Amino acid sequence: MARVQASDSLIPRQVFEVPPAEPNNSTADSGSQGSGVKLKKQIGLLDGVAIIVGVIVGSGIFVSPKGVLKFSGSIGQSLIVWVLSGVLSMVGALCYAELGTMIPKSGGDYAYIGTAFGPLPAFLYLWVALLILVPTGNAITALTFAIYLLKPFWPSCDAPIEAVQLLAAAMICVLTLINCYNVKWVTRVTDIFTGTKVVALLVIVGAGVWWLFDGNTEHWDNPFSGGLQDPGYIALAFYSGLFSYSGWNYLNFVTEELKDPYRNLPKAICISMPVVTVIYMITNIAYFSVLSPDEILSSDAVAVTFGDKMLGYMSWIMPFAVACSTFGSLNGAIFASSRLFFVGARNGHLPAAISLINVNCLTPVPSLIFLGVLTLLLLFIEDVYVLINYVSYVEALFTLISVSGLLWMRYKQPKTERPIKVNLALPIIYLIVCLFLVIFSCTQTPYVVGIGTIIILSGIPVYYLTIHKPVKWLADTSQAINLWCSKFFICMPNQEKFD
Template structure:
């Protein structure tokens, strides 16, 4: 066959096939995405925050257990939402269906500039710090080196996600296995230490407990930050094989697994390290490794880096679909809803997310954003579950392949409301900044979306931007049949 004939056949194949993302995610891939995204930097860093606001080892263990149970209940509520509204986009799709375009846009607005890129930036910086720490010994790695490596890994994983979905799932599977191995080392070392009679840190487990509701809520913020990602599979529902069956199965396999791993890992930390040791450490896992692994202590920073690498990969994959769906609905520039005609991946969405993440990576103290992120995320999760209850009443005719007992979403809603309300008097600054940023999205919505009679020059600028992106990245809108 001549080259011209082959090229013509390829072009005809593109023209006659649907341009849309494929259903390539199996049940195992779904479990790997949930476990891989959840087990990132949190379990290696957050024990300090949980213990700080809990005040005692016993209270901290309770918070870890209840955070896992709460995440499990939330994930089951989201399984009902995800099978009732089988669209990618997670909270954005559910809030839009229940309450309309403005609340959905506000979620997208906050997710675009705070929730997703902040989480990705923190994970990338954690990866860089752990990789570089052995090279600097007892000293702190330079700010410039950490930020450059963090930026490089964000760009690398964005390229992988642009290139092939199967590459993404392969990376996710490998690094999920690696982080499970690292946690097994911690658990085995802690069990050995416990069996040799070291129980002194559990003699008065509730001593120093903080009972104020605000501090309890902040302890849950740190715990839930480690569990964050349990709803990420809902972002990619359209790419999941048999979502009605595999979405709830993936949740029911992954969430109890993560909870058990987290609780036994924290028990191992508390067996080996004193309360003061944990509160003085910025990287509890490394402090643990220094005390228990001896000459092999260098392995812990490496395994933590592998864990954060896999977590960042899964987060980039899932979050890019959120912005793709938002753009497809007209709430973001049309360019973000374009798909690469050869690889069928949302390249513009991935690149846009990469740019915002790189901007946040450059912030010197990006960790101050964790409380902002936790409050805003809790607020919108509360709105999503309220939407679930609201649609039980207003849209009772919707098909619900999974229908949870009504008591579960009610319990979840009450707990989320507690997490939203009580930190207001303990951390009013973080709450105020979060609410202010949400409200700033209203004028943006009114100008860019609700305003029907926009000036010609503004519409022209939007069209030129979208067309330039389509040409630059060789992308077309989903399901478009013709390729120019």
């Protein structure tokens, strides 16, 4: 086994070490452009589209139809929520295209909030992403994978929770290993399973169209009957819809590994978001055509219930295809979100060990393993819909802050180069809608909002104890962990030297 010799560069002098320079991620070799261990630009336009579509079209479309219908109250209102959720996500993605090309750094919201408002708000985003956003979203996807894959073995009842958790844990471990080993493997898996999930959704759409053409239109006789008009319920319906679109900003997490980001980032967004919105719309039309609202609300696996009713002895195809879909989605999510923690550690907001790069695979192995462990811990939470509300509230709040940063930088830095500059109305519209969601969700789920807010605010003392005025024993612990990780995982800090 190769040895990594301990040196001063591997032992931080403070709790969180900031590496000496930013990476250009363009190559793994030394040469005229620089030397050292760094990430590589390996993601092209099609890979970028596959990552966005692959991450978005995961568990959400197979879980959230129930949540959207529950808080909308009617089929017609549900479809409006689905369409508007896609439009809102597209508006947000365009705003992030401006942010991503103006601030071409990996880390997404973390980089944008830090540039606009400073280190403390950026750390709070990193803190809440660490505890809620990323591992919770990944845990939901992994549990959905296990539930759907095991459904054929327990067709008339729920699979044992222990079996679901064990299979979900095995999936997380396998995908973490793939992400640690090779980035090209990650993109291949994403490309393959993105195709699989689109095929699965097309099967649902095809069956729904056949059902409608056969004259079964009774569910559309009065589509707006029973709609709920309370703003709080509308906000919660949007939370479930937006959860299905979550992941549209994940490509911004890996900007530094994207080839020609000024061109490929906005193109990937503009291609993928309309595709996802159309797929979601026609998939839900198929669901509502075949299944009654009561059948959808009583099902924890809507796509499986749909398959049982429409596909007969071939119904096993649906849970298998859904499992493949969630497998690919989680693969892309692990790849993108691990870079968030890597960048946070590189900037001194997390232990320096998380910013280490394996010298052989050129991947952030400690960050990937750290994320995998956090996700495994969250598998023991059983209520998926409570998790969705936690994720959606916090995500809406911080995307609101990120888009506010765009407006703030338009005002404070009007001469900054912006390869893409969206119409000013778009961030304003997005800001207003996010404010509506955040404010009115408080009326229906004050407990969820309160706990989410407490978790966010708990990051303030952590920031001052570990970064602003670090405690000595934490510094010593960080030094020991950093040295151990560098030896055990054969890693080096992110390095770059210019001539």
